[in-house]
Structures are given as C-alpha cells and as structure tokens.
Amino acid sequence: MRKIVIIGCNAAGMTSAGYSRKTDRTAEITVVERGKYPAYSRCGLPYVIEGVIPNLEDLLISPVEWYRMNKINLMLETTATEIDTSEKTVKITHKEGEERTLDYDSLVLCTGAEPVTIPVPGKNLPQVYQLRTIEDGRRVFETAKERKSVAVIGARFVGIETAAALRHRGCEVTVVEMLPQILDGILDPEFASEVQKSMEERGVKFLLNSALEEIKGDGHVEAVVAGGHEFSCEMVVTAVGVRANIGLAERAGIGVSKRPPAIKVNEKMETDVKGVYAAGDCVICPTHAVVPQPWMSQLGTVAVRQAKIAGINAAGGNTKFPAVLGACASKVFDVEIASTGLTETCARRFNLDCISAGAKLPARPHYLPEKVPLRVKLVARRDGRLIGGQIVGIKEAGLRAEIISAAIAKGMTADELSMLDNCYCPVIADANEPLSTAAELLLRKLR
Amino acid sequence: MRKIVIIGCNAAGMTSAGYSRKTDRTAEITVVERGKYPAYSRCGLPYVIEGVIPNLEDLLISPVEWYRMNKINLMLETTATEIDTSEKTVKITHKEGEERTLDYDSLVLCTGAEPVTIPVPGKNLPQVYQLRTIEDGRRVFETAKERKSVAVIGARFVGIETAAALRHRGCEVTVVEMLPQILDGILDPEFASEVQKSMEERGVKFLLNSALEEIKGDGHVEAVVAGGHEFSCEMVVTAVGVRANIGLAERAGIGVSKRPPAIKVNEKMETDVKGVYAAGDCVICPTHAVVPQPWMSQLGTVAVRQAKIAGINAAGGNTKFPAVLGACASKVFDVEIASTGLTETCARRFNLDCISAGAKLPARPHYLPEKVPLRVKLVARRDGRLIGGQIVGIKEAGLRAEIISAAIAKGMTADELSMLDNCYCPVIADANEPLSTAAELLLRKLR
Numbered sequence: 001m002r003k004i005v006i007i008g009c010n011a012a013g014m015t016s017a018g019y020s021r022k023t024d025r026t027a028e029i030t031v032v033e034r035g036k037y038p039a040y041s042r043c044g045l046p047y048v049i050e051g052v053i054p055n056l057e058d059l060l061i062s063p064v065e066w067y068r069m070n071k072i073n074l075m076l077e078t079t080a081t082e083i084d085t086s087e088k089t090v091k092i093t094h095k096e097g098e099e100r101t102l103d104y105d106s107l108v109l110c111t112g113a114e115p116v117t118i119p120v121p122g123k124n125l126p127q128v129y130q131l132r133t134i135e136d137g138r139r140v141f142e143t144a145k146e147r148k149s150v151a152v153i154g155a156r157f158v159g160i161e162t163a164a165a166l167r168h169r170g171c172e173v174t175v176v177e178m179l180p181q182i183l184d185g186i187l188d189p190e191f192a193s194e195v196q197k198s199m200e201e202r203g204v205k206f207l208l209n210s211a212l213e214e215i216k217g218d219g220h221v222e223a224v225v226a227g228g229h230e231f232s233c234e235m236v237v238t239a240v241g242v243r244a245n246i247g248l249a250e251r252a253g254i255g256v257s258k259r260p261p262a263i264k265v266n267e268k269m270e271t272d273v274k275g276v277y278a279a280g281d282c283v284i285c286p287t288h289a290v291v292p293q294p295w296m297s298q299l300g301t302v303a304v305r306q307a308k309i310a311g312i313n314a315a316g317g318n319t320k321f322p323a324v325l326g327a328c329a330s331k332v333f334d335v336e337i338a339s340t341g342l343t344e345t346c347a348r349r350f351n352l353d354c355i356s357a358g359a360k361l362p363a364r365p366h367y368l369p370e371k372v373p374l375r376v377k378l379v380a381r382r383d384g385r386l387i388g389g390q391i392v393g394i395k396e397a398g399l400r401a402e403i404i405s406a407a408i409a410k411g412m413t414a415d416e417l418s419m420l421d422n423c424y425c426p427v428i429a430d431a432n433e434p435l436s437t438a439a440e441l442l443l444r445k446l447r
Numbered sequence: 448m449r450k451i452v453i454i455g456c457n458a459a460g461m462t463s464a465g466y467s468r469k470t471d472r473t474a475e476i477t478v479v480e481r482g483k484y485p486a487y488s489r490c491g492l493p494y495v496i497e498g499v500i501p502n503l504e505d506l507l508i509s510p511v512e513w514y515r516m517n518k519i520n521l522m523l524e525t526t527a528t529e530i531d532t533s534e535k536t537v538k539i540t541h542k543e544g545e546e547r548t549l550d551y552d553s554l555v556l557c558t559g560a561e562p563v564t565i566p567v568p569g570k571n572l573p574q575v576y577q578l579r580t581i582e583d584g585r586r587v588f589e590t591a592k593e594r595k596s597v598a599v600i601g602a603r604f605v606g607i608e609t610a611a612a613l614r615h616r617g618c619e620v621t622v623v624e625m626l627p628q629i630l631d632g633i634l635d636p637e638f639a640s641e642v643q644k645s646m647e648e649r650g651v652k653f654l655l656n657s658a659l660e661e662i663k664g665d666g667h668v669e670a671v672v673a674g675g676h677e678f679s680c681e682m683v684v685t686a687v688g689v690r691a692n693i694g695l696a697e698r699a700g701i702g703v704s705k706r707p708p709a710i711k712v713n714e715k716m717e718t719d720v721k722g723v724y725a726a727g728d729c730v731i732c733p734t735h736a737v738v739p740q741p742w743m744s745q746l747g748t749v750a751v752r753q754a755k756i757a758g759i760n761a762a763g764g765n766t767k768f769p770a771v772l773g774a775c776a777s778k779v780f781d782v783e784i785a786s787t788g789l790t791e792t793c794a795r796r797f798n799l800d801c802i803s804a805g806a807k808l809p810a811r812p813h814y815l816p817e818k819v820p821l822r823v824k825l826v827a828r829r830d831g832r833l834i835g836g837q838i839v840g841i842k843e844a845g846l847r848a849e850i851i852s853a854a855i856a857k858g859m860t861a862d863e864l865s866m867l868d869n870c871y872c873p874v875i876a877d878a879n880e881p882l883s884t885a886a887e888l889l890l891r892k893l894r
Contacts (some may be wrong), residue, residue, distance in 0.1 A: 041870065042870060043873055043878075044814060044815075052816070052874055053814055059814055133531045159874075250525075266511065300871055301870075301871045302876050304879065322803070322863070326868065327870045328871070328872075329871065329875060331872055331875050342867060359686070365491065366501060367500055367505035367506055368499070369499070396496055396846060396872035397875075398875050399843060399849075399850070399870070400846065402850050402867065402869050402880070403849050403853050405866055405869070406857070406859065406864075409854070409858055410857035412856075416857075417853075419752055419768070419769050420852055421748070421749075421771065421774035421787060421849075423774045423776035423785045423787070423848045423852075424490065424746070424748045425489045425776040425778055426490055426494055426500065427843050428481065428845050429776065430844075431488075431748050433753050
C-alpha cells in the first residue's frame with residue numbers, strides 16, 4: 001500500500017490529498033499541518049473583515065469531516081521538522097512535544113509562504129498586523145472596532161482589499177506603496193490609477209513612491225513615517241507580499257532557488273528528488289505561457305492546479321502542469337479588477353515587441369437602463385498573438401479575463417478574438433462584445 | 448469614387464455601412480430600407496414588452512444622426528425592386544411611388560428574413576401576431592393590456608422570451624411547441640426541461656409535441672387547437688423561426704440555396720457575382736467550426752460579424768469570415784441560458800463520435816452568502832477536443848459560453864480546459880471554476 005505524506009494543509013495540501021485519494025483509493029494519506037486549522041481561504045480574509053463573509057471559521061475549504069470521509073489522516077498542530085530523502089522518512093513534532101517518524105513512498109511539500117516583514121523601527125508594536133491567517137484576521141477585525149485610523153502598507157490585492165474592507169467598516173485608511181503605482185505587475189499604470197481614483201472617491205488615501213520608514217508609538221501604534229511623510233494612525237496592516245518556506249526542503253537537500261526563494265519542480269511538480277513533489281506558494285512554476293522561463297505565481301488558483309498535478313502524480317498518476325498565465329482578480333468597493341498574462345509594462349521589461357489597445361466600452365446595449373461600462377486593455381505581439389489583458393469594471397471583469405486566458409493559452413490572435421462567437425441577449429450582453437471591440441482597436445494599430 | 452449600395456438597414460445593413468465607411472473614407476454609401484426605421488434590435492422586443500427596456504424606439508441601434516455624421520445616405524421607406532448585376536444598378540421605389548436607379552461598384556444584400564407563418568385556419572384573425580418588428584412589438588404590447596390569455600407558438604428564444612415577458616405582465620401564457628422539447632438545437636433535453644420547469648414554476652404552461660392546428664374565433668381570437676388539445680386564449684404570438692428573403696437576389700441571378708432558402712456566399716461574404724456581397728439573416732454561413740458544411744445561423748451576432756466582413760470587402764478591403772459556432776444566450780425570468788457549438792443531440796445527428804459531461808456546480812465558494820449555482824454541460828470528441836457547451840444559471844452563463852467558444856475555435860481539449868488559468872476572488876468567483884470542474888468530469892469519462 002502506497003504511503004503518501006503531505007506537509008502543509010493549506011489549499012495546496014488539501015487539494016493534493018484529495019487528488020491523491022481520487023487516484024489511489026487505497027493509499028495511506030497523511031497530511032501534517034502545524035497550524036490549528038486545516039486548509040482555509042486566505043483570499044477570503046479581507047471580505048470577512050468587510051462583513052461580506054459572516055465568520056472567519058466559514059473560510060475552511062472543507063470541514064474536518066471531509067478528511068475523515070476521504071480517509072485522509074489529518075494531523076493538526078504538528079510540525080514536520082526533518083526529511084530524510086534516502087530513508088524516505090519525515091520527522092514530525094506535535095505541539096505537545098510528542099515526536100514521531102513517518103515513512104513515505106511519495107512526499108508532497110506544501111509548506112506555503114510567510115508574509116514578508118518590513119525591518120523598520122516599531123515593527124513589533126502591538127497593532128502592527130499582517131493578514132495571512134485566521135488569527136491575523138481576528139486581530140485586525142477586533143482591533144478595527146476600536147482603532148479607526150489605519151495605515152495599510154502595500155498596494156497589491158491583499159493591501160487594497162484590506163483597505164477597502166476597513167474603509168467599509170468606517171476606518172480612516174491610508175495605503176502606503178513604495179512603487180509609483182498600485183497593483184504593479186497586475187495592471188498597467190493608467191488602469192491602476194483608475195482603480196486608485198475610484199478608491200479615493202470612497203475615501204481611501206494613497207501615499208505612492210513611499211517606502212515605510214518607521215512605525216512610531218509608545219506601547220501602541222501612534223504614527224507612520226513613509227517616504228518622508230509622517231501621519232498619525234492607530235493600526236498598521238502590512239501586505240507587502242510573501243516569501244516561500246523553503247527551509248525544510250533545503251535542509252533535506254532538495255533543489256531550491258534563492259532569488260526568489262522557492263522549491264524547484266518540473267512540469268510533473270516533482271522536485272529534483274524522485275518521489276518528492278511540491279505545490280503551492282512554496283514552488284516556482286516551471287514555465288510561463290508567454291515568457292518561457294520559471295515563474296513565481298503564489299496565487300490560490302495556481303496552487304490548486306499545481307496541487308492537483310502533484311497529488312495525482314504522488315499517487316502513481318502521470319500528468320503535467322501547463323505553462324502558467326497568472327490570471328487573477330479582485331473586487332474593491334464596487335470595482336472588479338481582473339488581469340491575465342503580461343501587462344504592457346511587464347512585457348516591456350522582458351523586451352517583448354508588443355502593442356496594446358485599451359478603451360472604455362459598454363457591456364450592455366445603450367438602450368438598456370442598466371449600464372455596465374468596462375475598461376479593457378489587450379496586449380499582443382507584433383504578429384497579433386495575444387499575450388495579456390486587463391479589465392476593470394463594476395462586474396464581469398473576471399470572466400472576461402478568462403476568455404483572454406483561453407485565447408493566450410491557445411495562441412489566439414487579435415484578429416481571431418475580434419471575430420469570436422459571442423453570446424448576445426440585450427439584458428445580459430451587447431451584440432458587440434467589448435473584448436472583440438478592443439481586439440479590433442488592436443488590429444487597427446497592428447496594420 | 449467608389450459607390451456602395453446596401454439593401455436593407457437592419458443590424459447587418461447598418462454594420463456593413465459603418466465598416467465600409469471605416470474602410471473607405473470617401474466612398475458614396477447608400478442604404479436602402481423599405482421600413483420606416485433604420486436598424487434596431489429585434490432581440491430587444493420581448494424585453495420592451497416585459498418592461499425592462501422603456502420604449503420601443505429606444506431599440507434603434509444608432510440614431511439617424513449617426514448615418515448623417517458618417518455620410519451614409521439613408522433612404523427609408525424605399526424598396527429595392529430589381530438588381531441588374533451586369534449594368535451594376537439597383538431599381539428602387541419610394542413608398543410615395545417615386546422610382547430611381549442607383550449605380551453601384553459594390554452591392555451588399557442585407558435583405559434579412561421574414562417570420563414563418565403557419566398555414567392554419569384562423570391565422571388571419573386580429574390578435575394573431577409575430578414579434579419581428581417594432582410595429583409587431585407595439586401591437587403585442589398594446590393588446591396585452593386588455594387580452595390577458597395568450598398562446599405563444601414556438602419554443603425557441605423568441606417564443607420563451609415573449610412568454611416570460613407576457614407572464615411578467617400578468618398574462619396567462621401557454622407555449623405550444625411541435626417538438627418534444629423547448630430550445631431544440633440550443634439545449635439538450637435535460638437542460639431544456641430544467642429551463643421549462645423554472646418557467647412553469649413562474650406560471651407559464653407548456654404544450655409540447657403539439658403542432659398548431661387551428662386558431663378559433665369569430666372576429667377575434669377565442670381559442671387555439673394544437674396537438675389535439677383545445678384551449679381558450681385571447682391573443683396568439685407565433686415565433687416559429689424566420690425564412691431568408693432571397694427573392695430579389697434570385698431574380699437577379701445571384702446564387703441561392705433553396706433548402707434552407709438563403710443567399711450563398713464565400714468566406715469573403717461575396718456571392719457568386721463579383722462585387723455583390725451579402726450578410727445577415729438572408730445568408731448561409733460558408734462553414735461551421737465543428738461540422739465543415741454551410742450553416743444557417745440567423746443570429747444577430749453572426750449578422751454583425753458577417754456584415755463587418757461584407758462592409759470591409761465591399762469598400763476594397765480583404766478580410767474573411769471565420770467558421771461559425773452559433774453561440775447564443777437568453778434570459779427568461781431569472782434564468783440565464785447560453786449555448787455554443789453543438790449540443791450532444793445535434794452532434795449525434797451529424798454522427799460525431801462524442802462524449803459529454805454535465806453537472807450542477809457552484810460558481811462561488813461555499814462560505815459566501817451569495818449562491819450562484821450553474822448547470823454546465825460540455826461536449827467533446829473522443830480525442831478530447833471540445834465541440835459544444837451549455838450553461839444555465841442565474842447569471843454568468845453567457846460569458847462562460849464565450850470561454851467555451853474560444854476553446855472550441857482554437858481546438859482546446861477537455862484536459863486543457865480543466866487546467867485553464869482562471870480568475871479567483873471569493874466575492875466574484877470560486878477558486879474552482881465550474882467549467883474546469885466540468886472539463887475534469889469529461890476527462891474522467893474519456894479515460
């Protein structure tokens with residue numbers, strides 16, 4: 001009987017376990033998790049704080065019962081301390097101190113990632129939080145009841161979602177970002193400033209081009225210094241990205257990269273040690289769909305897909321992880337944001353000869369009382385092949401980014417997208433699909 | 448200076464004119480339309496009757512001003528009576544009797560289609576309507592104020608949308624359909640009965656397997672006989688499809704097909720007479736994306752795309768119409784319906800060796816209070832290549848069908864769709880995209 005050990009019960013770990021079980025009905029599957037909860041949705045945390053999702057515990061992806069039903073041996077509050085790849089064993093320690101050694105035939109590393117901390121004075125004050133765990137969520141939620149003035153450090157998805165959530169809760173919120181734009185790598189500057197403007201209209205303040213320098217306070221947070229400015233606040237939430245947990249793998253001699261820190265895998269999600277797989281925020285994807293090089297994604301969707309491949313292969317299957325596109329989405333206030341492939345800025349960083357077209361386009365016929373304006377941008381190579389897309393609007397942005405994902409993944413050109421068979425019915429969509437219209441604008445530039 | 452004459456100012460005619468203008472800034476462009484309105488959205492008619500769209504005249508796609516601004520000579524209430532393809536002239540007659548002859552370098556036939564009438568006793572009674580024109584819309588709208596018991600004949604999109612609209616207005620509505628299911632060719636039976644059931648829950652009655660035999664009444668509609676049943680009603684709306692207007696083309700010696708009646712075109716949307724193009728409901732598409740044979744579509748979206756090609760080529764451009772997929776969508780009550788490519792039933796009619804998988808899947812994480820269950824069905828060839836998809840749900844069906852359209856158009860397999868880069872954010876989409884989950888179910892059947 002095959003023994004499969006999975007380290008980490010996050011989205012990747014849970015998914016790996018599930019697919020291992022689907023692939024091998026009799027395998028002995030053990031998942032070791034150092035935290036007290038099995039896999040939950042980290043992406044839901046800001047929306048619990050906002051109040052859209054009622055309870056933090058609701059975020060559990062599957063109840064403990066699911067593990068039992070699938071005969072998955074779930075060991076919570078248990079830390080894997082050492083892997084011996086020649087003996088094929090993992091040493092684990094329960095929080096009560098009990099130590100054990102697990103044998104494995106296949107091992108899946110889902111060690112995840114930790115939030116990056118910013119090494120500034122005051123970083124250890126109470127009321128300086130991250131938003132990565134249910135415990136973090138609880139702290140931010142509770143503190144926001146009393147302390148109504150907040151600095152959010154970092155303006156990628158977690159940062160702006162947390163800012164919107166706290167603003168929604170009545171806080172005064174200032175977002176501090178080191179770069180000259182929010183959502184770098186996700187949106188091009190003109191789209192990013194559109195989102196920023198819409199958040200400013202809802203009362204969120206932004207301080208761009210400003211690195212965090214100091215958190216001031218005597219026993220509790222009183223002010224933040226960033227980019228030479230000082231402003232008072234009572235709580236700080238840092239959201240400046242995560243760093244892969246690679247220590248365990250590294251100590252076991254499993255191949256890792258240092259910049260960025262990540263466990264290296266092939267397209268079977270197998271590390272350089274046979275029988276040892278890895279998935280989720282701790283790994284670097286073998287290749288990107290547009291630029292053929294390893295790609296750090298650290299998205300929940302990618303983690304789930306990687307884990308599916310790792311889980312199947314760990315259980316004796318043979319399947320491959322495709323090139324990654326990095327499709328992602330968010331919603332802040334009433335603005336939906338979606339992006340896939342490369343932004344124009346990013347494409348230029350890779351010296352790709354590309355062209356782009358963007359426009360504000362209606363997703364409903366003009367005669368319908370409901371208005372759904374979308375800002376759409378497409379990026380393509382000079383030969384017309386699409387390499388990226390961004391959409392911002394009140395709704396339907398995410399699904400349109402998925403159409404672009406399918407287009408990029410299959411080498412579709414702007415010409416083909418401009419003629420794509422769309423679904424028209426006045427109350428749900430216009431006869432002229434915004435994506436096709438944007439593709440046509442791109443075509444005109446290409447000629 | 449190039450002279451372009453377009454016959455018919457429907458969606459196809461208007462679009463042709465617009466793209467001719469974009470292609471040739473100086474051409475003399477004339478559009479001849481026998482009706483009193485320039486192009487309007489026929490698909491919007493049921494929603495005006497329902498009350499979602501305030502006024503019938505709102506349905507105009509572009510105001511008369513648009514034609515003037517684009518220097519398009521719009522001749523309303525003017526009928527093209529004869530084409531001489533060797534002399535390159537079109538005879539036209541204004542409704543006041545004035546006759547003229549127009550010269551052309553390029554001619555675009557957008558003669559559209561007429562609703563099929565059912566040759567039964569009583570078909571000429573007042574209160575027996577179609578729903579094709581603004582005038583039809585006005586008649587149905589006005590009559591429904593007084594006459595609250597309606598039979599709708601035909602259960603494709605126009606039929607069920609009209610039924611839902613009239614039910615919404617408080618009418619007793621019975622839909623009569625000759626076939627054993629509603630939405631034949633659009634949905635497979637199990638999906639069709641799901642939609643039917645949801646309409647029945649809102650009070651619409653259905654009489655399937657029942658051909659219309661007679662409309663009874665003494666001076667006004669009193670009852671309908673269909674499939675051997677008789678039931679009383681005060682108004683009848685027939686919606687049993689349309690037949691292409693090919694008479695003018697046929698008399699001019701332009702190549703047409705008889706079954707179904709249609710003007711034949713190549714992929715440049717050019718008829719067998721050089722310089723004479725055709726687009727919209729009067730033509731048969733050169734080829735279908737799944738079955739390589741001519742395909743009658745008669746969808747607004749296809750008309751617009753054909754007209755784009757015809758308009759560009761008529762103005763000296765050189766562009767091609769791709770294979771058609773027939774993506775389409777509708778909304779009745781709170782049910783959104785979308786379909787693209789072939790249904791399983793349709794694929795079997797073409798003797799394609801195919802396989803399908805369907806499931807009811809959530810489009811939101813379980814922990815979100817908003818529930819968006821979708822019924823998804825995918826159809827694929829034995830080699831895994833997708834050939835069709837159907838989605839029914841409260842929203843987001845249409846855009847998902849477009850993802851499937853892109854997939855089919857580019858030869859995507861179920862395996863690739865199961866791993867497609869999707870956009871996840873709890874409040875707008877689940878990490879597990881229903882399309883990918885459905886693709887995975889399909890994969891399991893393929894193995």
